Amino acid sequence: MRWTETLIPTLKETPAEAEIVSHKLLLRAGLIRKLTGGLYTFLPLGLRALRKVEQIVREEMNRAGALEVLMPALQPPDIWQQSGRYEAARDVLFKVRDRAKKEWVLGPTHEEVITSLVAGEISSYRQMPKNFYQIQTKFRDEIRPRFGLMRAKEFVMKDAYSFDATDEGAQASYRKMYDAYARIFQRCGLKAIPVEADTGVMGGKFSHEFMVPAETGENEVVFCEGCGYAANVEKASSKWSAPSPPQAPSGAVERFPTPGVATIEDLARPPYGVPASRQIKTLVFLVESKPVLVLLRGDDQLNEAKLAGVLGTITFRAAESEEIHAALGAHPGSLGAVGVTQYPVYADERLRDTAGMTTGANADGYHLRNVALGRDIAVTRFADLRLVRAGEPCPHCGQPLKVQRAIEVGHVFKLGTKYSEALNALFLDETGKQQPAVMGCYGIGVTRTLQAIIEQSHDDFGIIWPMSVAPYTVCVTPLSVVPGSDVLRRAEEIYAALSAQQVDVILDDRNERPGVKFKDSELVGFPIRVAIGEKSLAKGEVEIKPRAGALLSVKADEAVARVLELIRQAA
RNA sequence: CGGAGCGUAGCUCAGCCUGGCUAGAGCACUUGGUUUGGGACCAAGACGUCGCAGGUUCAAAUCCUGUCGCUCCGACCA
Numbered sequence: 001m002r003w004t005e006t007l008i009p010t011l012k013e014t015p016a017e018a019e020i021v022s023h024k025l026l027l028r029a030g031l032i033r034k035l036t037g038g039l040y041t042f043l044p045l046g047l048r049a050l051r052k053v054e055q056i057v058r059e060e061m062n063r064a065g066a067l068e069v070l071m072p073a074l075q076p077p078d079i080w081q082q083s084g085r086y087e088a089a090r091d092v093l094f095k096v097r098d099r100a101k102k103e104w105v106l107g108p109t110h111e112e113v114i115t116s117l118v119a120g121e122i123s124s125y126r127q128m129p130k131n132f133y134q135i136q137t138k139f140r141d142e143i144r145p146r147f148g149l150m151r152a153k154e155f156v157m158k159d160a161y162s163f164d165a166t167d168e169g170a171q172a173s174y175r176k177m178y179d180a181y182a183r184i185f186q187r188c189g190l191k192a193i194p195v196e197a198d199t200g201v202m203g204g205k206f207s208h209e210f211m212v213p214a215e216t217g218e219n220e221v222v223f224c225e226g227c228g229y230a231a232n233v234e235k236a237s238s239k240w241s242a243p244s245p246p247q248a249p250s251g252a253v254e255r256f257p258t259p260g261v262a263t264i265e266d267l268a269r270p271p272y273g274v275p276a277s278r279q280i281k282t283l284v285f286l287v288e289s290k291p292v293l294v295l296l297r298g299d300d301q302l303n304e305a306k307l308a309g310v311l312g313t314i315t316f317r318a319a320e321s322e323e324i325h326a327a328l329g330a331h332p333g334s335l336g337a338v339g340v341t342q343y344p345v346y347a348d349e350r351l352r353d354t355a356g357m358t359t360g361a362n363a364d365g366y367h368l369r370n371v372a373l374g375r376d377i378a379v380t381r382f383a384d385l386r387l388v389r390a391g392e393p394c395p396h397c398g399q400p401l402k403v404q405r406a407i408e409v410g411h412v413f414k415l416g417t418k419y420s421e422a423l424n425a426l427f428l429d430e431t432g433k434q435q436p437a438v439m440g441c442y443g444i445g446v447t448r449t450l451q452a453i454i455e456q457s458h459d460d461f462g463i464i465w466p467m468s469v470a471p472y473t474v475c476v477t478p479l480s481v482v483p484g485s486d487v488l489r490r491a492e493e494i495y496a497a498l499s500a501q502q503v504d505v506i507l508d509d510r511n512e513r514p515g516v517k518f519k520d521s522e523l524v525g526f527p528i529r530v531a532i533g534e535k536s537l538a539k540g541e542v543e544i545k546p547r548a549g550a551l552l553s554v555k556a557d558e559a560v561a562r563v564l565e566l567i568r569q570a571a
Numbered sequence: 572c573g574g575a576g577c578g579u580a581g582c583u584c585a586g587c588c589u590g591g592c593u594a595g596a597g598c599a600c601u602u603g604g605u606u607u608g609g610g611a612c613c614a615a616g617a618c619g620u621c622g623c624a625g626g627u628u629c630a631a632a633u634c635c636u637g638u639c640g641c642u643c644c645g646a647c648c649a
Contacts (some may be wrong), residue, residue: 012598012610013583017642037641132605143572146643263649283647294647301648318647332649360649387648515609522609533608543608 001472002528003508006044009033009176010520018029020216022455023148025463029469029524034195038145038153045524046450048471048504050156051451054135056468057158059109066160070115073137075105080523085423092140096331096389107137111415111441114161115423118437125165125429128437129173133160135446147216151406156447162440170438174206174414177442181210181410184444189466190453192409195221196231198305199413206414206440207235211406212452215562220408221422222388226399234305238392242383246353249372253338258367262333264298267358267367274300280351280359280371282335284319284327287311291327293337295347295377297354297387303387309381310346328362336360338368345378348385409449415439441559454542461523464548466571472506474498474563475526479514479533490542490556491532497560503567522547526562532556 009030017034018024026032031046040327042050057070074246080086080093088104094106107113122130138157145151156174162173178194185192190212197209209232211221223229231237261267264281267274279298282290285307292311296302308316325331327343336359344491351357351490355372373379390403420426420436429435457464466475476498478491491507498505505524508517514533521529542559544552546566554562 009581011582015582016577016584019643034641143646144643281648283649285647296648298648304647309646318649321649324649335649512607513607513611515607515611518608518611519610523640531608 001506003506003510006506007043008520008524009043010523018148020147020150020194020455021458022216022451023150024457025454025523026148026451031464032148037146038142040152045471048103049356049465049469050447050450052469053188053446053453054156054158055445057135057444060184060187061133061158061160063183064131066133066162066177066180068134069114069116070133070134070136071107071110073107073139075107075113077103077105079116079423080105083112083419085112092142094141108138108140109157109441109443110134110136110159111161111419111439112423115419115425116441118163118420119423119425122163122425122437123427125427128427129162129164129169131160131162131173131177133158133442141170147451149451150217152447155445158444158446160442163425163437164439165427165435165437167438170414170416170440171206174440176413177412177440178208181412181442181444181545185210185212185409185449187468188449188453189468190409190449190456190488192452193221193223193230193406195406196235197225197411197413198232198234199309202440206412208412209408210410210412210444211410212456213404213406214452214455216406216455217405217407219233219406219408221404222400222401223404224394224397224401226394227397229394229396229401233388233403234303235390235396236401237384238388239390239395239398241349241386241388241395242352243349243352243382247372249355249370249375253371253376254369255361255366256369257365258334259365261365261367261399263319266333268298274358274369275539276455278357280357282337282360284324284335285311285316286312286319286323287316291323291343292316293340293343293345294385295345295351295379297350299347300348300350300386301389302385306383306385307346310381310385319391330360330362332365334362334364334366336362336371337379338371339361339376341378344380346385347373347377347379347382349382350386354381363539407448407452407455408445409452410444412442415441417442429488451453458525462518462523464501465525465527467527467567470504470525470527472504472526473567474503474505474528474530475508475521475524476505477508477514477517477521477531479517479527479531481509481511486537487532487534490537491530492544494530494532494556494559498563500558501564528566530559530563 011028015027018027034038034040038360096104135158139154142151145153161167164170164173192210194208195211197207199207201261214398220233222231222233264276268276276298281296281298283294351373357371358369359371391400394401417436420439425437426434454463476491476495478487480487495507527547529545540556541553542556
């Protein structure tokens, strides 16, 4: 491709809308343009890079035995009602109506569609295992799209769904995808680490997210340098997540006035001086408009994902002040669970068998001291509900845990039979018994992966594309484009020879000064630049500049061979 | 959904507080010239319903109201 024949609108200045470096570079290097919030056009260069990521994904999925299909993005709502997600996912579902006013949904994911398909086509254990995947545009009504392609209303996703006759088979399918994902991100030149992930309301322990460490990531990963433990903060636990040593109750519960005290911190200060670790924090949530109490140690924070797992639903919300008053007769700041039997009470494991605690009295301006968990509070269930923080001891080896922000680029999940049961994906096993297929689902955010690559691989001058996903591998840069000049003739020869070798090469044939061409090639981030200028050509040489390496002066006749060698080395 | 900030040329922004004469700069773009190994220079030129609607006023980019859009923060921490 000749530069003058394509469109690469590079920008010297950063558009005001971009906040993080990868978003700025996507715009500045002329890879994407915004149509409106959360919706982007891929320009020729951006699309080439996207297609390369897609191709790596496709090759590795095929290698792992998955079958490519293409499902409709437009879906009937009834299958969503059957799976129960029409309600559960209503916040992210885009809905449209046709001329007959019938409603449709734009697919945010495809469990319902693929399971309906399999329900009709697979009826014997002999037809399994099967794994279907597609690379397709997904639609999600995100609360707040941001950071360019990172969180968009519309994005390209690779989604795969495995169907097995047995649980062991499903685990093997899961493992295959896990391994394929590791290969995919490695081939994209991306450092992505698999971490244990929250399984939410599905339960089970088979879920990993592939995370790219980045300060700008929207997720937090907890990891241990000692034993390699790594988990999403929503899932992570520490040695502190276990029950404390039992404490004997000492003395009766005592009510005392605390006028004006509304927070844990207020109670920790004189004249009360109750350390946060000796307080019980009482939170009130509404599940289907019924109150639920959640108890934590005063110095701990709630992990909502863990609460969702315990409640078995994600449709709950924090109660508002007046709702709390209606339920407990007191306002936030004076809440407690002593004597509460009319509502379920979930307490963090760390509170189990603690005594001598202080908590609100359910009367504004009063607290209770000498509270013992087992004795004074009727706990429905103890569970790990707390958020792990940096420095806490690793649950496996005890070393201090670290916390790092990261971008989630992939997720593998063993689903079980939730969807196969709901949508009748049943088969007959060896004994002729009807069973639901055991499913797994596996996603890669392709557009997000592309941006994560830039977020991880850039410098002050621009993008540093890994060879495998660069929109063009080589940029041939004649420093003069005077027709008939030796410089241009050499450049054309090198360009033609590399093209003949199937190298993705672009010829910067613009009539621009050398500085402009150099800056642009570095901004766009081509892995290899071959500069042909009068000065070096007078010595019979051209210059090969790997984007991330040192400049090489080579004989002009050897330039093509040397470039091919560099490409081979990187492969 | 709550809070904050911003909407002026393709891009980055000034002007607004304190209303006034023909709405500006840099970059990008067009033409001509000089340049040509790290984002050149000179000259001429083209490009704007100042987001939109309404109001106040002799007069609105500027003040007021509404509305739309964009960006950021938050959306349990009692």
